[in-house]
Amino acid sequence: MNDETANDGEGAPAAPAIDRALLEAGRKLFAGPADFIWATASIAGLPPMHGLEIAFAGRSNVGKSSLVNALTGRKTLARTSNTPGRTQQLNFFRVGPAGGDGFTLVDMPGYGFAAVGKEKVAAWTKLIQDYLRGRANLARVYVLVDARHGLKDIDLNVLDGLDKSAVSYQVVLTKADAVKQEDLAQRVAEVERGLARRAAAFPTVAVTSSRSGAGVPELRAAVVQLLAERS
Numbered sequence: 725m726n727d728e729t730a731n732d733g734e735g736a737p738a739a740p741a742i743d744r745a746l747l748e749a750g751r752k753l754f755a756g757p758a759d760f761i762w763a764t765a766s767i768a769g770l771p772p773m774h775g776l777e778i779a780f781a782g783r784s785n786v787g788k789s790s791l792v793n794a795l796t797g798r799k800t801l802a803r804t805s806n807t808p809g810r811t812q813q814l815n816f817f818r819v820g821p822a823g824g825d826g827f828t829l830v831d832m833p834g835y836g837f838a839a840v841g842k843e844k845v846a847a848w849t850k851l852i853q854d855y856l857r858g859r860a861n862l863a864r865v866y867v868l869v870d871a872r873h874g875l876k877d878i879d880l881n882v883l884d885g886l887d888k889s890a891v892s893y894q895v896v897l898t899k900a901d902a903v904k905q906e907d908l909a910q911r912v913a914e915v916e917r918g919l920a921r922r923a924a925a926f927p928t929v930a931v932t933s934s935r936s937g938a939g940v941p942e943l944r945a946a947v948v949q950l951l952a953e954r955s
Contacts, residue, residue: 742945750944753820758796761828762816765847767854771816773861776954777828778947781852782868783878784834787898790934791868792817792831795944802831812848814855827863827951830855836878857889863954864892864926866943871897871931874911875918887924894926895919896943901933 762771780788789802801817812833820826832855833848856865865886869879875895886893895915900908912929919925930946932939 742942746945746948747941749948750941750946753826753948754796754944756820756826758798758801758817758819760801760815761818763813765813765851767851767858770814770855770859773859775827775861776863776951777816777830777859777861778863778950779830779832779855779865780868781832781865781882782834782898783836783870783876786834786868786870787934788831788834788868791896791898791932791940792829794932794934794937794940812844814851825951825955827947835882836876853885856886856891862891864894864950866896866930867893868896868898869915871900871903871908871911875915880918883919883922883925887922890924892924892926894928894930894946896930896932898932898934900931900938901936 764770780792782788792802793799796817796819802815814833815831817829817831818826819829832852835849835852856862867879867882867886869875875883883893897908897911897915903911908931912931915929916927919927919929930939930943932943934940
């Protein structure tokens with residue numbers, strides 16, 4: 725990788741140049757300790773707020789757990805499954821040294837279709853909404869969207885809620901390796917146009933592939949930059 729391009733995997737368009745120091749800082753942070761620390765299916769069971777948190781949200785089976793594993797270089801830190809709705813609670817992971825410059829990563833239940841009853845989906849939805857509204861140390865939500873499909877109505881509903889709650893968020897396209905280069909560039913432009921008038925949205929879209937590794941170093945660097953801005 726060099727400073728001119730940031731395309732390090734098949735199927736992802738070149739990303740804006742990122743400073744080498746940020747890329748290295750991101751690599752070091754995510755190469756350090758990364759441990760599961762907490763899980764809850766109720767708002768009353770949330771852990772005490774400590775340091776900054778970032779959360780991953782997305783439709784069921786969009787690849788949240790796979791991206792968590794790719795970011796941290798682990799294969800089984802977050803459970804992955806071909807069954808939509810496998811993640812049924814808020815899962816908290818501490819990334820970085822316990823007493824140093826780290827953060828908490830929150831893997832949220834997938835929204836939308838899930839292989840469970842409507843009552844369970846409604847309970848997960850309320851849990852997500854209550855968490856987003858009440859977590860003062862939440863630095864940003866990364867909303868994962870399947871690059872093959874783009875923003876769907878259910879994604880737009882979630883973005884509406886984030887805007888109303890004034891929760892900072894950024895869209896991350898996943899599974900970029902499954903989309904042709906020219907189609908992917910069009911999808912990125914399409915999503916960014918959809919975000920242009922959204923008050924809480926980060927203006928640029930991140931593009932990733934957990935399978936090929938494309939965009940993963942850049943996303944790590946973006947997290948490091950965010951933590952520095954919020955610290």
